[in-house]
Amino acid sequence: MKEIGHFIGGKLVKGASGRFGDVYNPATGDVQAKVAFASRAEVRKAVEAAQKAFPEWASVNPQRRARVMFNFKGLVEKHMDELANMLSAEHGKVLADSRGDVQRGVEVIEFACGIPHLQKGEYTEGAGPGIDIYSMRQPLGVVAGITPFNFPAMIPMWMFGVAIACGNTFINKPSEKDPSVPMRLAELFLEAGGPPGVLNVVNGDKEAVDAILEDPDIQAVSFVGSSAIAQYVYAHGTAHGKRVQAMGGAKNHAIIMPDADLDQVTDALVGSAYGSAGERCMAVPVAVPVGEKLADALVQRLRPRVESLKVGPPTDPDVHYGPMVTAAQRQRVIDYIDMGVKEGAKLLVDGRGFRLQGYEKGFYLGGSLFDHVKTDMQSYKDEIFGPVLQIVRAKDFDEAAALPSKHQYGNGVAIFTRDGDAAREFASRVNVGMVGINFPIPVPLAYHTFGGWKRSAFGDINQHGPEGVRFYTKIKTVTARWPKGGVREHPDFLIPTMK
Numbered sequence: 001m002k003e004i005g006h007f008i009g010g011k012l013v014k015g016a017s018g019r020f021g022d023v024y025n026p027a028t029g030d031v032q033a034k035v036a037f038a039s040r041a042e043v044r045k046a047v048e049a050a051q052k053a054f055p056e057w058a059s060v061n062p063q064r065r066a067r068v069m070f071n072f073k074g075l076v077e078k079h080m081d082e083l084a085n086m087l088s089a090e091h092g093k094v095l096a097d098s099r100g101d102v103q104r105g106v107e108v109i110e111f112a113c114g115i116p117h118l119q120k121g122e123y124t125e126g127a128g129p130g131i132d133i134y135s136m137r138q139p140l141g142v143v144a145g146i147t148p149f150n151f152p153a154m155i156p157m158w159m160f161g162v163a164i165a166c167g168n169t170f171i172n173k174p175s176e177k178d179p180s181v182p183m184r185l186a187e188l189f190l191e192a193g194g195p196p197g198v199l200n201v202v203n204g205d206k207e208a209v210d211a212i213l214e215d216p217d218i219q220a221v222s223f224v225g226s227s228a229i230a231q232y233v234y235a236h237g238t239a240h241g242k243r244v245q246a247m248g249g250a251k252n253h254a255i256i257m258p259d260a261d262l263d264q265v266t267d268a269l270v271g272s273a274y275g276s277a278g279e280r281c282m283a284v285p286v287a288v289p290v291g292e293k294l295a296d297a298l299v300q301r302l303r304p305r306v307e308s309l310k311v312g313p314p315t316d317p318d319v320h321y322g323p324m325v326t327a328a329q330r331q332r333v334i335d336y337i338d339m340g341v342k343e344g345a346k347l348l349v350d351g352r353g354f355r356l357q358g359y360e361k362g363f364y365l366g367g368s369l370f371d372h373v374k375t376d377m378q379s380y381k382d383e384i385f386g387p388v389l390q391i392v393r394a395k396d397f398d399e400a401a402a403l404p405s406k407h408q409y410g411n412g413v414a415i416f417t418r419d420g421d422a423a424r425e426f427a428s429r430v431n432v433g434m435v436g437i438n439f440p441i442p443v444p445l446a447y448h449t450f451g452g453w454k455r456s457a458f459g460d461i462n463q464h465g466p467e468g469v470r471f472y473t474k475i476k477t478v479t480a481r482w483p484k485g486g487v488r489e490h491p492d493f494l495i496p497t498m499k
Helices: 038-061 063-076 079-089 095-112 156-164 180-193 206-214 227-239 262-278 292-307 327-343 397-406 419-428 465-471
Strands: 002-003 006-008 012-015 019-027 031-038 123-128 131-141 142-146 168-173 199-201 218-224 243-247 253-256 286-289 346-349 368-371 388-391 413-416 432-436 473-481
Touching: 006 038, 006 180, 019 079, 038 131, 038 142, 038 168, 038 199, 038 206, 063 079, 063 095, 063 156, 063 180, 063 199, 063 227, 079 095, 079 180, 095 156, 142 156, 142 206, 156 168, 156 180, 156 465, 168 206, 180 199, 206 218, 206 227, 218 227, 227 243, 253 397, 262 292, 262 388, 262 413, 286 292, 286 397, 292 346, 292 368, 292 388, 327 346, 327 388, 397 419, 413 419, 419 432, 465 473
Parallel strands: 002 031, 142 168, 142 218, 168 199, 218 243, 253 286, 253 413, 286 388, 368 388, 413 432
Antiparallel strands: 006 012, 006 199, 019 031, 123 131, 131 473, 346 368
8 A cells, every 4th residue: 555654855755653644535435545644753854854955045046946936836737637636536626626726826836936026125225324224034944834635735835835935944744634745746846946855744643733833943834724723733833932824714604685696696606615525715605695585586596506416526527526535524514414403404405315326435425505594503603614505694784794794713705796885895894804706715816815814814924925925034124334434433322313
């Protein structure tokens, strides 16, 4: 059976801890590989490799670092099909979605190719008599990323693309559920001209995470995952003196106004709620139609669409979504559907009994649709992270807009309307970090930044875009004076002012 180790100092290395986890093929339910779980000593080896590589890499001028990123971009695009097939085999998302996963990561690499401009500081000539002031953005050193199972290509590239372009060296701890793509990306980075030790990958569980959070030579940690773990990573990492950005869970709402195009809304909800089996932090698991008449009309359109969803192996080009990543994740979602029924929500479409002939051991789950969900239900309060859409009916715009604002999560939200004034007011008022207007999954493009509010994010700086450059650099400000030759200055015991 295939054994997946680590990538340290530019080399594939076998795991030495003696601990391993199973990597499943979600389509069949079979174990297809064993992944090594790093010990603290193995994480330390990765840190030492990154430390060794840092001084030389940081001294490489930004234009040459950008060339390496440009070469890497080309190699990832060249190997797109290989990476997508590898991703689908371990995660379960359909091939088209896997290609999208890789492509959105490539877009951040494209952004990072502009690092000669992005990392420029500021300059003021003549701030005082013979005085110039300028700033420099310098890399932090060794930094790390702890990345989730649902986007094993995109999110690592979100992190290490910007971090490495800024002159840092990087350690990625990917999800143990689907570790092969991050390992392959590290190989491609080396092939692109990245020096050994600049990008390292250590696989593992909580022991590896804690080793990263506690290592004194790791300067910053970026995380994406559940809110409970995000809060832990933020608290534990900052307690050990690190800069931390930790993105957590979500419960994204779609507000549907009476003037919205219901055909557009139905298409948007089906794609955003059930795509990738709902395993997206920017999925839309809650629909909020305004008014009973609109709610009834929406249900009438949604129900047959959910009932006719095609679920199957990720290699089938005709399926809408594939299996869930693990049997445990599938059971977790089933438990939430059970909970919703017990809480009194009306289950219009039940996906719990779905079975696929020939793939009976696969981790498949049909689409489920709830109506008359109430805000005091635990199944509404929690992130389900599966192919489940809940309908919460609102009597008016104010009630609808308040729902995402009051929810514990504040990652993304959408509104569907033809009324520009209503959309503008909603975007300004709603207490959520990313807003879509007639756009169901408002993930910003690479040259903007990604980040939620409330329990969806811990830390003050968002991921990628200009915020990513700020996160992975520190500012040094220089005040320089060049007195004219032969002029002797007398001691000045006062604080310098502009007076």
